[in-house]
Amino acid sequence: MDILEILRAAxxxxxGPQAIVFALAAIGLNVHFGYTGLLNFGQAGFVxxxxxxxxxxxxxxxxxxxxxxxxxxxxxLLLAVVLGVPTLxxxxxxxxxxxxxxxxxxxxxxxxxxxxxxFGGSNGLNxxxxxxxxxxxxxxxxxxxxxxxxxxxxxxxxVGWILVAVCCVLVWALMRSPWGRVLRSIREDEDAxxxxxxxxxxxxxxxxxxxxxxxxxxxxxxxxxxxxxxPSDYSTxxxxxxxxxxxxxxxxxxxxxxxxxxxxxxxxAGLGSFFSQxxxxxxxxxxxxxxxxxxxxxxxxxxxxAIMLLMIFRPQGIIGDRREIAIDGR
Amino acid sequence: MDADMTDQSNSxxxxxxxxxxxxxxxxxAKKPDPILVADNITRTFGGLTAVDVEHVEIQRxxxxxxxxxxxxxxxxxxxxxxxxxxxxxGSWSLEGKSLKGVAPYKVARLGMVRTFQLTKVLAKLTxxxxxxxxxxxxxxxxxxAAPFKFLxxxxxxxxxxxxxxxxxxxxxxxxxxDFAGSLSGGQRKLLEMARALMxxxxxxxxxxxxxxxxxxxxQSLLGHVKSLRDEGxxxxxxxxxxxxxxxxxxxxxxxxxxxxxxxxxxxxxMADQRVIDAYLGAHHDTDLxxxxxxxxxxxxxxxxxxxxxxx
Numbered sequence: 001m002d003i004l005e006i007l008r009a010a011x012x013x014x015x016g017p018q019a020i021v022f023a024l025a026a027i028g029l030n031v032h033f034g035y036t037g038l039l040n041f042g043q044a045g046f047v048x049x050x051x052x053x054x055x056x057x058x059x060x061x062x063x064x065x066x067x068x069x070x071x072x073x074x075x076x077l078l079l080a081v082v083l084g085v086p087t088l089x090x091x092x093x094x095x096x097x098x099x100x101x102x103x104x105x106x107x108x109x110x111x112x113x114x115x116x117x118x119f120g121g122s123n124g125l126n127x128x129x130x131x132x133x134x135x136x137x138x139x140x141x142x143x144x145x146x147x148x149x150x151x152x153x154x155x156x157x158x159v160g161w162i163l164v165a166v167c168c169v170l171v172w173a174l175m176r177s178p179w180g181r182v183l184r185s186i187r188e189d190e191d192a193x194x195x196x197x198x199x200x201x202x203x204x205x206x207x208x209x210x211x212x213x214x215x216x217x218x219x220x221x222x223x224x225x226x227x228x229x230x231p232s233d234y235s236t237x238x239x240x241x242x243x244x245x246x247x248x249x250x251x252x253x254x255x256x257x258x259x260x261x262x263x264x265x266x267x268x269a270g271l272g273s274f275f276s277q278x279x280x281x282x283x284x285x286x287x288x289x290x291x292x293x294x295x296x297x298x299x300x301x302x303x304x305x306a307i308m309l310l311m312i313f314r315p316q317g318i319i320g321d322r323r324e325i326a327i328d329g330r
Numbered sequence: 331m332d333a334d335m336t337d338q339s340n341s342x343x344x345x346x347x348x349x350x351x352x353x354x355x356x357x358x359a360k361k362p363d364p365i366l367v368a369d370n371i372t373r374t375f376g377g378l379t380a381v382d383v384e385h386v387e388i389q390r391x392x393x394x395x396x397x398x399x400x401x402x403x404x405x406x407x408x409x410x411x412x413x414x415x416x417x418x419x420g421s422w423s424l425e426g427k428s429l430k431g432v433a434p435y436k437v438a439r440l441g442m443v444r445t446f447q448l449t450k451v452l453a454k455l456t457x458x459x460x461x462x463x464x465x466x467x468x469x470x471x472x473x474x475a476a477p478f479k480f481l482x483x484x485x486x487x488x489x490x491x492x493x494x495x496x497x498x499x500x501x502x503x504x505x506x507x508d509f510a511g512s513l514s515g516g517q518r519k520l521l522e523m524a525r526a527l528m529x530x531x532x533x534x535x536x537x538x539x540x541x542x543x544x545x546x547x548x549q550s551l552l553g554h555v556k557s558l559r560d561e562g563x564x565x566x567x568x569x570x571x572x573x574x575x576x577x578x579x580x581x582x583x584x585x586x587x588x589x590x591x592x593x594x595x596x597x598x599x600m601a602d603q604r605v606i607d608a609y610l611g612a613h614h615d616t617d618l619x620x621x622x623x624x625x626x627x628x629x630x631x632x633x634x635x636x637x638x639x640x641x
Binding site for chain 2: 173177189192193210
């Protein structure tokens with residue numbers, strides 16, 4: 001058993017690009033679900049649209065790189081409007097159904113053979129990230145003792161964490177304002193907000209768009225980091241991981257999704273390393289009980305258990321406010 | 331709606347401050363200065379006609395009570411007037427402006443603000459945040475201005491001052507920093523009413539403001555409602571508490587089975603045989619003395635005994 005190796009694997013993921021992507025997706029979800037009470041089960045769709053918005057603009061339409069970045073923001077905005085107009089006037093459950101379905105529809109359209117010329121089919125698109133890689137100011141990687149990152153990773157991590165920080169500051173500034181107060185009030189009771197003369201639909205739309213754009217930035221970052229976009233990255237699993245990260249950290253808190261995402265990937269990678277060392281040849285778990293392949297999956301069971309226990313004993317998440325949960329909503 | 335038709339009740343009309351003296355007491359009576367006028371409002375749920383109001387006017391600057399038995403359509407009528415529900419037919423207007431098809435938030439902005447029978451406080455916001463939400467025309471509620479505190483900080487301050495004044499008036503100032511969800515039912519009623527006043531409404535619509543409020547608070551609530559009238563606002567409220575109706579209302583409208591069946595001053599309406607039959611019951615006016623109570627108890631016990639015997 002090599003504890004240092006477990007720690008290394010866990011930290012590599014917790015600080016790495018995955019944590020950034022899911023932090024951004026979860027910050028967006030936090031605006032939707034944590035602050036406004038919108039049940040968006042299709043955050044993966046917003047992330048995908050952000051990534052493809054950039055890639056398609058640069059690769060398929062041969063537009064300049066900066067226009068690709070702009071489209072990574074505009075495309076999720078459009079998706080928010082298209083989804084929001086018909087559903088935001090209805091009850092919350094309708095939005096949940098529409099978003100989860102549309103995220104899947106988008107993924108299939110991006111991966112379809114018929115749209116291969118535009119979206120690249122199941123192999124996706126690449127060859128747009130050149131300007132990003134060339135802008136790398138670092139001449140070498142960094143070694144922090146336990147973890148080390150190469151030159152390219154260091155550059156994307158810098159950009160990624162700055163992006164996360166900017167989004168956090170934006171969410172913080174918005175949520176302390178009267179605008180944020182209206183959002184939180186809509187979460188509590190939208191009829192009460194209507195009765196006070198606020199246009200609830202407009203606020204919900206703004207929240208959906210803001211959260212969607214932040215999710216889209218996550219997609220843009222993933223696309224830049226990987227230098228390719230592949231439709232299979234944007235499955236419903238992404239949405240559920242983002243929700244898990246958000247609930248783990250604490251919904252309705254600015255830092256909740258970031259802490260949640262870091263912790264989520266720390267646990268996933270740490271547990272993965274732990275079980276892969278424990279099972280199989282040289283491990284302390286006999287082959288009869290658990291094989292190699294089983295060991296690589298058991299982390300998801302443990303993680304599920306951890307989230308269940310968290311919901312039972314600390315439903316507000318790691319940094320949530322106990323007072324808010326203690327109150328009966330009615 | 332001739333004057334001679336109402337001679338009998340006219341004799342009982344007190345000359346209130348609201349200029350309602352001499353108004354006919356027929357259902358749908360014309361008022362000298364109506365702020366709200368509604369015509370032919372109907373609303374059906376399946377086969378049930380919940381509201382069927384031919385004509386009604388609400389006098390400006392007066393306190394009007396809407397009473398009636400459970401299921402008479404009072405709350406549905408409220409929902410229709412404020413845009414929270416759409417009627418099948420009919421038109422209605424606030425200060426001459428048609429409200430037909432107008433969204434609830436726009437109705438509120440036009441100056442008609444309501445509270446709810448089942449209170450709608452924002453449980454996970456503090457009391458003061460609940461109050462601040464009520465203020466209209468906040469610059470910081472616009473998305474692009476929101477991140478920049480210097481754009482809305484000063485306004486927030488004045489909103490807070492106004493909110494604190496109202497909280498003090500409604501005896502909620504000690505609860506300022508508590509979550510609204512931790513308030514009792516009566517306190518929630520108070521908060522909802524105070525929050526509605528943050529909008530500076532012309533017409534305040536209160537749906538059962540007294541339900542679940544203790545007697546001492548009730549007295550101060552009565553005072554608040556009266557002071558609203560003194561400030562020149564119009565109040566329309568639904569209430570089952572007849573003491574309150576008698577105490578503060580200038581005018582009473584009685585609904586039964588979706589229709590307006592009677593109108594008039596509190597004294598006139600409560601003496602109206604139709605209203606007594608439909609709603610109040612024969613003994614609504616008599617306080618039960620101990621002796622009466624004993625007699626009643628004895629009667630009830632005798633009845634129970636009889637029923638048991640017959641089994």
